[in-house]
Amino acid sequence: MKAVCWMGKSKVETLTVEDPQLLNPHDAIIKITRTAICGSDLHLYDGFIPTMESGDILGHEFMGIVEEAGKEVTNLRRGDRVVVPFTIACGNCLFCKKKIWAACDNSNPNAHLMEAAYGYSGSGLFGYSHMMGGYAGGQAQYARVPFANVGPLKIENDLPDEKVLFLSDIFPTGYMAAENAQIQPGDTVAVWGCGPVGQFAIASAFMLGAARVIAIDRLPERLEMARSLGAITVDYSEEDVSVLTALKDLTGGIGPDACIDAVGLEAHSAQLQGTYDKIKVALLMETDRPSVLRQAIQAIRKGGTLSVPGVYGGLLDKVPFGAAFGKGITMKMGQTNMHNYMKPLLERIENGQIDPSYIISHRITLDQAPEMYKVWRDKKENVTKIVIDPWAETAA
Amino acid sequence: MSPALNEKPFAEELPAASAAGVILDGRYLPPPEDKDGKLWVRTSALVQADAQELYAMWHDVEAAPAWQEQISQVVTTGERISHWTMQSDEKTIEWDSEILADEPGRRIAWRSIGGESDNAGEVIFEEAPGGRGTIVTVLQEFRMGKLTSAWETFVGRNPKQAVIENLRHFKALAETGEIPRAKHQPHGDRGVIGKMKASTYGEKVPIPSGSN
Ligand SMILES: NC(=O)c1ccc[n+]([C@@H]2O[C@H](COP(=O)([O-])OP(=O)(O)OC[C@H]3O[C@@H](n4cnc5c(N)ncnc54)[C@H](O)[C@@H]3O)[C@@H](O)[C@H]2O)c1
Ligand SMILES: [Zn+2]
Ligand SMILES: [Zn+2]
Numbered sequence: 001m002k003a004v005c006w007m008g009k010s011k012v013e014t015l016t017v018e019d020p021q022l023l024n025p026h027d028a029i030i031k032i033t034r035t036a037i038c039g040s041d042l043h044l045y046d047g048f049i050p051t052m053e054s055g056d057i058l059g060h061e062f063m064g065i066v067e068e069a070g071k072e073v074t075n076l077r078r079g080d081r082v083v084v085p086f087t088i089a090c091g092n093c094l095f096c097k098k099k100i101w102a103a104c105d106n107s108n109p110n111a112h113l114m115e116a117a118y119g120y121s122g123s124g125l126f127g128y129s130h131m132m133g134g135y136a137g138g139q140a141q142y143a144r145v146p147f148a149n150v151g152p153l154k155i156e157n158d159l160p161d162e163k164v165l166f167l168s169d170i171f172p173t174g175y176m177a178a179e180n181a182q183i184q185p186g187d188t189v190a191v192w193g194c195g196p197v198g199q200f201a202i203a204s205a206f207m208l209g210a211a212r213v214i215a216i217d218r219l220p221e222r223l224e225m226a227r228s229l230g231a232i233t234v235d236y237s238e239e240d241v242s243v244l245t246a247l248k249d250l251t252g253g254i255g256p257d258a259c260i261d262a263v264g265l266e267a268h269s270a271q272l273q274g275t276y277d278k279i280k281v282a283l284l285m286e287t288d289r290p291s292v293l294r295q296a297i298q299a300i301r302k303g304g305t306l307s308v309p310g311v312y313g314g315l316l317d318k319v320p321f322g323a324a325f326g327k328g329i330t331m332k333m334g335q336t337n338m339h340n341y342m343k344p345l346l347e348r349i350e351n352g353q354i355d356p357s358y359i360i361s362h363r364i365t366l367d368q369a370p371e372m373y374k375v376w377r378d379k380k381e382n383v384t385k386i387v388i389d390p391w392a393e394t395a396a
Numbered sequence: 397m398s399p400a401l402n403e404k405p406f407a408e409e410l411p412a413a414s415a416a417g418v419i420l421d422g423r424y425l426p427p428p429e430d431k432d433g434k435l436w437v438r439t440s441a442l443v444q445a446d447a448q449e450l451y452a453m454w455h456d457v458e459a460a461p462a463w464q465e466q467i468s469q470v471v472t473t474g475e476r477i478s479h480w481t482m483q484s485d486e487k488t489i490e491w492d493s494e495i496l497a498d499e500p501g502r503r504i505a506w507r508s509i510g511g512e513s514d515n516a517g518e519v520i521f522e523e524a525p526g527g528r529g530t531i532v533t534v535l536q537e538f539r540m541g542k543l544t545s546a547w548e549t550f551v552g553r554n555p556k557q558a559v560i561e562n563l564r565h566f567k568a569l570a571e572t573g574e575i576p577r578a579k580h581q582p583h584g585d586r587g588v589i590g591k592m593k594a595s596t597y598g599e600k601v602p603i604p605s606g607s608n
Contacts, residue, residue, distance in 0.1 A: 005584035018582040024574045024606065053593050055584035072573065092444055092571040094529060106568040109576040109603065112557065124576065134578040144581060147572070 002390065003057045003140035004369045009047035012058065012370045020136060020144035025072035028148035030084060034161040035062035035138045037369070037386045038169060039195050039264070040311055042377055044128070048265060048287070048313055051113060051131040059139030060086035060126040061168040063161060066148075073148045082152035083346075084145055085338035086169045088124040088133065091150035102335035107147060108133045117314075122335060139369060141390045153342040162357040162387060163349055166196070171356050172341035173309050174200020174262070178208050180307035180332035181258035185209035188251050190299065191231070192292045193262035194222035196359050196385050197309055201260050202229050203354060210258075214250055216243060218268070221382040225359070247299045255301035264310025267292040280317055287314030297324050308333035359385040365394045416503075416518040416535035433539060437556040440533040441567040447521035447530045448501040450570055454519055455504060457493075463565040463575065463604050465558055477509070489513060514539035534563050558601075565604055575606040 005015050020029055038061055043049050063083040066076050076082065089096050093105035104123035108114065113131040114121035124146070127137015136143060145152060155164055174197050181189060189205045191198050194217035205213050206229065215226035218237035226233050234246045247256055265288035268274065277289040296306055297320050306329055324331070348354055361384040364372055372386050416438065418425055427438035443450060453459070457478045461467045468483035476495040481488055491511025497518075498504055507516035517536040524531045536559045565575045579602075 001582070003582065003584070007584065013584065015584040017584055020582050021580070023577055023580060026572070026574055053583075053586060054590045055586045057581075057583060090568075090572045094442060094444055097444065106572050107576055109578045111564060112561065124578075133576075134581075136578075136581040136583060140582075146576065 001141040002366045003136075004059060004366060004388075005054075006044060006052050006056045006058050007054050010045060012045065012373045014366045014369055017057070017140075020142050022068060022070050023144065024146060025070045026147050026149050027070040028066055028073050028076055028145045028152070029068040030062070030064040030082065030143050030145055030152075031067045032062050032064040032138055032141055032143060032390050033081075034064070034165045035059050035140075035388045035390060036165060036168075037061075037139070037372065037376055037388070039197060040128070040169075041373070043264070043266065043311060043313070045373055045377060046266065049129050049131075050117075050313075051110075051129045053130060056127065056129075056134075057136040057140055058127045059137035060128055061165065061170070062126075062138030062143060063155075063165050063168060064143075066152075067142065069148065075149055076152065076154070081155045083155060083164055083167045083342065084126075084138065084143070085151045085153070085167075085172075085342060086126055086128075087151075087335055087338050088126070088135065088146050089150055089339055090147050096150075099337060099340055101337045101339040110134050125335070139366070139388060139390075141366075151339065153346060155346070157350060159349065160357075162360060163355055164346065165387065166200075166356040166359075167342050167345055167349075169336070169338070170196040171200050171345055172338050173197050173336040174202075175204040175207075175341050175345060176336045177201040177260050177262060177307050177309035178204035178210075180305070180309075181205065181260055182305040182307075182330065182332075183208045183210050183258055186211045187257040188212040188214065189258045189260065190214040190216065190247055190256035190296070191226075191260045191262055192216045192267075192296060193264075193310065194219070194226045194233075195262065198222075198260075198262035199225060199229070199359050199384075200356070201262050201309065202226055202231050205258075205260070206230060207348075207353075212250070214247065214256065219379055221361075222384060225384065243295055244299050251301070255299055256304065257301055258305045258307065259296040259300045261292050261296050261306070261308045261310045263292040264308075265289060265312045267310075277317070288312050288316050290316045290319055294318065294320060297321075297329070300327065300329055302327045303329065305330045305332065307331075309336070360387050362386040364388055365392045366390050367394045416520045416533045418533060427535070428537075435538040435556065436535065437559045438533065438535045439560045439563050440531055441563050442524055442529050443532055443567045443570050444529045445570045447523065450521050450530055450532060451501045451504070453570060454521075454566070455498075461604065462607055463569050464562045465565070465601055465604055467604075480511075480513075482513070532563065532567070534559060561601075565606075569606055573606070575603055577603045579603065 001019050003017050007013050066080040069076050087102045088107040089101040089104040090106040095103040102123050107124035108121045111121035124133025126135050187210050189210045191201050194215050202213050213231040215231040216234045223233040236243050269291035428436040457470045460470045466482050469481040471479045473479050481490050489512040491508045491513040494509045496505045503520045505518040515538050519534045522531050568575050
């Protein structure tokens with residue numbers, strides 16, 4: 001089959017590799033009909049996530065048709081149409097029973113690597129380094145899905161793939177970000193980052209009762225999209241704009257009730273801070289560039305809730321913990337507990353409350369993926385979301 | 397939780413702290429330290445299954461190859477004795493193991509009694525606080541010396557880590573009926589460095605089958 005492989009930092013190639021096989025009784029093989037490139041893939045592309053190995057197949061947002069089901073997979077059969085969650089969960093450990101699926105104890109074969117770095121291991125993820133399981137990803141024509149009896153969501157309507165594909169990650173991720181923000185009706189919520197995760201966090205914040213959402217980014221097409229959802233936008237790159245002042249001005253001086261960091265460890269920063277973090281990261285004295293996190297802690301109102309869907313990987317420098325303590329804020333974060341949200345969000349799509357396909361800007365083939373990783377990183381061509389049809393041929 | 401179990405897994409005199417229990421008289425007991433040529437490892441797992449079921453699974457020594465790394469065969473040869481074979485590539489090592497203590501639903505202790513591995517161990521099964529499953533605690537001892545270092549080079553994994561990984565496999569098998577694996581999946585060219593890295597990630601050691 002064809003697959004998009006990570007071949008080193010800033011190096012992605014579409015290669016012909018072996019087809020996946022069933023390895024365990026709860027596995028299924030999925031013939032992929034649509035897959036996507038995520039903001040999280042950029043952290044791999046840019047070399048921020050350790051334990052990637054040349055040849056690893058990328059991709060964790062995919063859906064398709066069940067090609068083959070293992071002997072213990074009783075709920076799926078060949079021909080079923082499914083969306084696959086990017087976190088792999090066993091369904092039986094203490095964490096799965098508590099519905100903290102992204103903390104599953106039994107889905108990471110390389111748990112010892114994560115234990116060394118984090119104390120305990122989270123669940124395995126598709127296409128996201130050996131530390132996170134070493135599972136082959138879904139930017140390919142087929143994928144092996146472990147614990148297929150627990151994760152994949154059957155799609156039994158005739159909605160097109162593009163409307164349900166984002167149930168595999170970013171829609172639930174944006175939704176959990178809003179849920180983690182503990183929004184009370186009437187709240188003002190600030191969202192940093194208007195990428196796909198930010199977009200769905202904005203839409204979900206309104207669904208959960210926010211009276212005002214303030215969206216922060218620098219890319220005009222993304223800010224435009226946020227305004228179309230009803231958000232007030234702030235362009236942090238404009239010279240006369242201070243995000244902290246803007247957030248005070250827009251909240252009568254008290255700050256947002258909730259802040260959502262939908263940017264993560266590769267935040268841009270126009271100021272000196274940015275240079276400071278770049279140097280520290282380059283000198284291996286810091287692993288992440290937490291400028292949005294710093295700003296959000298500073299901006300949030302007293303007793304507010306900070307929700308962090310943006311990914312962080314390691315050691316952060318100059319995080320104003322005193323401000324967090326002084327204001328008595330709550331922080332919630334983590335990989336998305338996908339399995340809690342897929343079904344209820346599918347219902348919202350089915351009954352017409354939202355059509356997640358509005359964020360798609362590019363539709364490509366597997367062969368075009370390496371080129372598009374660059375476009376995605378550099379945010380060129382007004383890119384907002386890239387979807388891949390793994391069976392399409394590039395027109396000559 | 398029950399107090400520490402003091403019965404000695406090994407034939408000779410051991411300090412009180414050498415049993416698998418982690419609490420004694422209300423105090424936390426740290427694991428025994430490595431010394432005098434002995435290596436100790438103590439590890440525990442919280443498993444969503446009852447103690448009786450887990451005890452039975454551990455007690456079924458002939459099924460050990462399904463979840464213990466590189467154990468290729470175990471044959472029961474006496475009431476309390478079994479013969480163990482470990483295989484790595486085409487090399488094998490063998491030893492006999494004797495059960496020293498056997499308390500159904502609660503505890504098993506054993507030691508090797510001859511052959512190419514010098515080890516002793518104990519496993520205890522206790523109800524977790526709040527009834528949240530069963531805590532399985534394993535204490536394993538290895539005698540350093542020619543035998544153990546031969547064993548270590550042979551196994552390709554630090555023997556302490558092997559005990560930790562085996563308990564992880566045991567838990568996964570008990571909770572899900574399989575052991576997670578990502579080896580033998582498709583990938584592009586690994587290159588020279590990629591192949592070397594595969595062994596640092598612990599991927600050189602085959603993951604047990606999870607079934608017979
Ligand atoms: N928690 C999870 O389970 C989960 C799941 C998916 C994605 N994520 C993470 O969410 C984050 C966003 O993902 P995405 O797909 O939307 O990515 P993306 O790269 O498309 O979006 C990031 C956006 O942040 C903006 N940005 C950068 N610096 C900023 C700053 N200083 N202030 C305000 N905005 C800034 C960029 O312009 C961009 O629009 C990533 O870190 C990704 O890894 C987490
Ligand atoms: Zn993603
Ligand atoms: Zn689990």
